[in-house]
Amino acid sequence: MTPETTGLDLLHAVEQTLVNEVGPLLAEAAPFSDVRFKILMAASAIRMVMREWRLRDELAALLARADGHGDLVAAIRAGEHDADAALHAALLADAELRTSISRPGAV
Amino acid sequence: MDEQARARLADWLGQALGARLAVTGAVRLSGGAIQENWQVAALVDGEPRAFVVRKDAAATIAASHSREHEFALISQAYEARVLVPEPVAFCADMGVLGSPFAVLAKVGGTGFGPRIVKDMALGGDRERLVAQLGAELARIHTIVPASNKGLDFLGEPPADPLHADIVGLRQSLDRLGAARAALEWGLRWAECQPSKRRDVTLVHRDFRTGNYMVDAEGLTAILDWEFAGWGDPMSDLGWFCATCWRFGRTDLEAGGIGSRAAFYAGYEQAGGWPVDPNAVAVWEVMAHIRWAVIALQQGERHASGREFSLEHALTGRMAAELELAVLRMTAPAAPPERSPV
Numbered sequence: 001m002t003p004e005t006t007g008l009d010l011l012h013a014v015e016q017t018l019v020n021e022v023g024p025l026l027a028e029a030a031p032f033s034d035v036r037f038k039i040l041m042a043a044s045a046i047r048m049v050m051r052e053w054r055l056r057d058e059l060a061a062l063l064a065r066a067d068g069h070g071d072l073v074a075a076i077r078a079g080e081h082d083a084d085a086a087l088h089a090a091l092l093a094d095a096e097l098r099t100s101i102s103r104p105g106a107v
Numbered sequence: 108m109d110e111q112a113r114a115r116l117a118d119w120l121g122q123a124l125g126a127r128l129a130v131t132g133a134v135r136l137s138g139g140a141i142q143e144n145w146q147v148a149a150l151v152d153g154e155p156r157a158f159v160v161r162k163d164a165a166a167t168i169a170a171s172h173s174r175e176h177e178f179a180l181i182s183q184a185y186e187a188r189v190l191v192p193e194p195v196a197f198c199a200d201m202g203v204l205g206s207p208f209a210v211l212a213k214v215g216g217t218g219f220g221p222r223i224v225k226d227m228a229l230g231g232d233r234e235r236l237v238a239q240l241g242a243e244l245a246r247i248h249t250i251v252p253a254s255n256k257g258l259d260f261l262g263e264p265p266a267d268p269l270h271a272d273i274v275g276l277r278q279s280l281d282r283l284g285a286a287r288a289a290l291e292w293g294l295r296w297a298e299c300q301p302s303k304r305r306d307v308t309l310v311h312r313d314f315r316t317g318n319y320m321v322d323a324e325g326l327t328a329i330l331d332w333e334f335a336g337w338g339d340p341m342s343d344l345g346w347f348c349a350t351c352w353r354f355g356r357t358d359l360e361a362g363g364i365g366s367r368a369a370f371y372a373g374y375e376q377a378g379g380w381p382v383d384p385n386a387v388a389v390w391e392v393m394a395h396i397r398w399a400v401i402a403l404q405q406g407e408r409h410a411s412g413r414e415f416s417l418e419h420a421l422t423g424r425m426a427a428e429l430e431l432a433v434l435r436m437t438a439p440a441a442p443p444e445r446s447p448v
Contacts, residue, residue, distance in 0.1 A: 044421065045420070091430075101427070
């Protein structure tokens, strides 16, 4: 079978082009320009999309759980979960998952 | 700024200063859709001077108030001997530059947080710099509601600043329609902490690396006064030391540039309030929550379609790492180990 370029491969190629080809060009021409900053932001956003895609199943499960968080918010405010270690552990796991998409270095 | 605007500015500023004044140059510095900063060179009675003109790009009533209030705050801080750019004059006349504006003396230095943290050629000795920042904060905290002149727009001082902030952040989350259980957890944790009553003072509310300027020798100015209000002085210490404002140098607990001990000592020796480490710790958690709420608000500006901005979209995503930090700081205490019988 002919190897195919997946969507993820394409994103990776775009990200690499921005970082390795467009970025250095701008670094030379205008090191502190807004455009260079925006190119770096775009590359960062693409890396985030790639991580989100790889973790999509875990994220879908997290979002399904978070759907019911309206009631949970009210309960936390009412003090019904003070020092609730199980809830804290669950929230921590969710925050770690979200952060491993947005900024893995912070996990 | 065209020739006619320069001429109107020269006339108005000359009158304000009671001097012969000619504008010799005007360069736009920075800002975005909301605000414009201009560096203006002038000859004042023949002497060269440099000013910064801060104006709103568009004349909106809410925004013009903010410029006037910011000028009032900087003026009060200047009187309290805080290192701020000298406030020169405020112009409410829309006829001069199209919207109200403030004129401040130009101050040298750089303010970009990531650069200050990395570039050791800036700011002079770092322990001295954090002590100096502590001393500036102490002077800000000498401004109290009783001595308030012209700060009525700040409203009534809150009886319990921590509680007021918790209520305000919950309201912000409700307005966003954001069910963020991690932030709620952190707010409830803060609400349950024992607190000591302290006098309410002026607090800067955005006193952090990135909002002051330094040159090779040291500090040159404290900037960004638009969030200032009445509050708990310990909240400014917590905001400054919060991990999220250390720009990667988490080992340097005072703003990513120096030790907490030097910062606290500089604060107390300059007449600041006795530092309450427990209160500062609570305010550090609150700092992460407040920054997360601001990040969500920025993200919403993009997500709602009101304002297209990749930067806002990415800022919104920062809420996750801030929530993680909040949860790590607020773990329930482990159950006491059973003592051997």
